Amino acid sequence: MRLTILGGGGFRVPLVYQALLDDHGKGRVTHVVLHDLDPARIEAIRRVLAEQAMGVPDAPEVSVTTDLDEAVTGAQFVFSAVRVGGLEGRVVDERVALEEGVVGQETVGAGGIAYGLRTLPVALDLARRIAALAPEAWVINFTNPAGLVTEAMSAYLGDRVIGICDSPVGLGRRVAGALGVDPATVWLDYAGLNHLGWLRGVRVDGHDLLPGLLRDDGALTSFEEGRLFGAEWLRTIGCIPNEYLHYYYFTREAVAAARAASRTRGALLIEQQSRFYSHTGGSALSAWDSTRLERETTYMAENREAAGAGDRTSRDLESGGYEQVALALMRAIALDERATLILNVRGRGAIDGLGPDAVVEVPCFVDANGARPLSVDPLPGHALGLVASVKAVEQAVIEAAETGSRAAALRAFATHPLVDSVGVARRLLEHYERELPQLGYLRGRSQKTDAR
Incomplete structure (x- = not known):
């Protein structure tokens, strides 16, 4: 079985490969194709995978390419984990939001909207290309914001795109x-x-x-x-x-802690990962593993500080997250090994008030026919209201990406529960447009904005 990983130079790819190395069952993945636009990053990850495979006689073969058509053609599964704009884009997402006093986390609030606006045009292109070159492939989406991206890609891939998350x-x-x-x-x-x-x-x-x-x-x-x-x-x-x-x-506490921090999460990750990707001597696997542990230890550090929650424990740091979900999902579909997994899929009424094509995160029954959402108890009132509000924001982001509508992008910012003013929303959008070239596709800018 062949698995293609889009974003194959991404830092967490070795977690997926280790799960494949540990799988010796019938019908396992035998060939992994790493696709990335950055040859240096993909080579750094290839070295880690080569060390992981040492001493494993049936280790899946690994090949690398910067050609998308070559990567996708013939794949049974496509794992999408791309980061449009890199971590540098994440730094912009976080900083611009915090300057306005609102949450800037990469998948939540203003930062998540900015990330979605620059990611969706690329994700939609990927979906169209996969549909044309590998129509029978199953796409496992881990590209963030995962639910938003999965819903956008489903317009071209239908139920053959499934979003996963380790949370x-x-x-x-x-x-x-x-x-x-x-x-x-x-x-x-x-x-x-x-x-x-x-x-x-x-x-x-x-x-x-x-x-x-x-x-x-x-x-x-x-x-x-x-x-x-x-x-x-x-x-x-x-x-x-x-x-x-x-x-x-705990919005106020989270924003205050993030603004008081010496650097944003994205800036910290750039510092951590740059050491790994520039590593040339010694064991690539050891360099990667030490960086991974540092990454996990500092995860949501500002939130824990705001809550007085202390450091993460060894139990909190245990692996077995999204890579295990991805492996279980692939085996359930390819080998009809029936499983129940919490996934991001089109809800078909699983959550009251959302349309049938709205992607939700719920337990799903998975077999050779794909993933089907299971009935769940109704959400409590405050949770249902929050879900409905954020889903409307996600769909406005998708509208902006599909049509280039700047009005839809502004509506997404202005109606998000964590953005407290239309004026703030306007400034956020204008600032992101100035700093993120990927948002150049948005149309309908006012004369006042154009003059800046």
């Missing part, structure tokens, strides 16, 4: 650990959008263990989300939110 599976694993149960035995009642979801139930043999967890302060604050949100707030809402809900529930 829900990580949350489920940590909650299972706090409960002292095997994660493989747990049913997670989880629903929402990507980076905007809630865990409402944790069932083992039909019994919901979440109410007991919410009553136990010690167990509840033994894992990352419990410390981040606090036991009192989790009991107040009666569920456990995805970690990214911290930006919504």
Whole structure:
């Protein structure tokens, strides 16, 4: 089986390859094609993969290319993990938002909108090309903002594009650990959008263990989300939110912590990863692994500081995230190994009030026919309202990318729950347009804006 990775020079590619190395079952991936536009980055990752494969006699073959048509043609699965504008673009996303006093995280609020606006034209081109060259391929999307990008690509790929994220599976694993149960035995009642979801139930043999967890302060604050949100707030809402809900529930604290930090998350990652990508002597795998650990240790550091949550524990740092979801998804489809996974798919009414083609993040049944969303309990009122609001923003971003409408882009900024003024939204859009050349496709700029 052949897997093509778009964004093959990306830092987290070795996680995917390690999952493939650990898989020795029938029908496994035997050939991995890395595609990237940056030959130096792709060569750095190829060296890491070569070290990972040492001593593994049946290691999947790895080839590299900068030619998209060559990469896609003949692929059974295409893993999309591209970053348009690189980490330098992320720095702009974060800085511009923080200068206006609003959240600038790369997938949340103003920063997420800017990231989506520059990413979607590329993602749409990729979807059209895959549909033409590999119409039978399944596309696994990890390009952020994952739900937004998956929904846009589904216009050309239909149900053959499926979005994945490691946040829900990580949350489920940590909650299972706090409960002292095997994660493989747990049913997670989880629903929402990507980076905007809630865990409402944790069932083992039909019994919901979440109410007991919410009553136990010690167990509840033994894992990352419990410390981040606090036991009192989790009991107040009666569920456990995805970690990214911290930006919504504690907006002022999150913005203040980010503005007080010496540098943004994107700037920190540039510093961390530049050391790896410029590494020339010694073990490439060791250099990558030490950088990965540093990356994971500093993840959401400002939010943890704002919440007084302390450092991440060894349990929080455990691997087994999106690469395991991707492997399970591929095996379920290719080999009809039926599985239930939390994925980003077209909802078909899974969440009340959203259209059938709106991509949501819910448990799905997966087999050779693809992924189908399962029925979930209704979201509580405040959560449903937030989901509906953010979905409208996502669809405005898609409209802007498909039509070039600057008005749609402005509407996305102005109606996002984390942007508190139309005036702020106008300034955000104007500033992003000045600093991000990828937004040059937007039309309908006013004379006042054009004159600047």
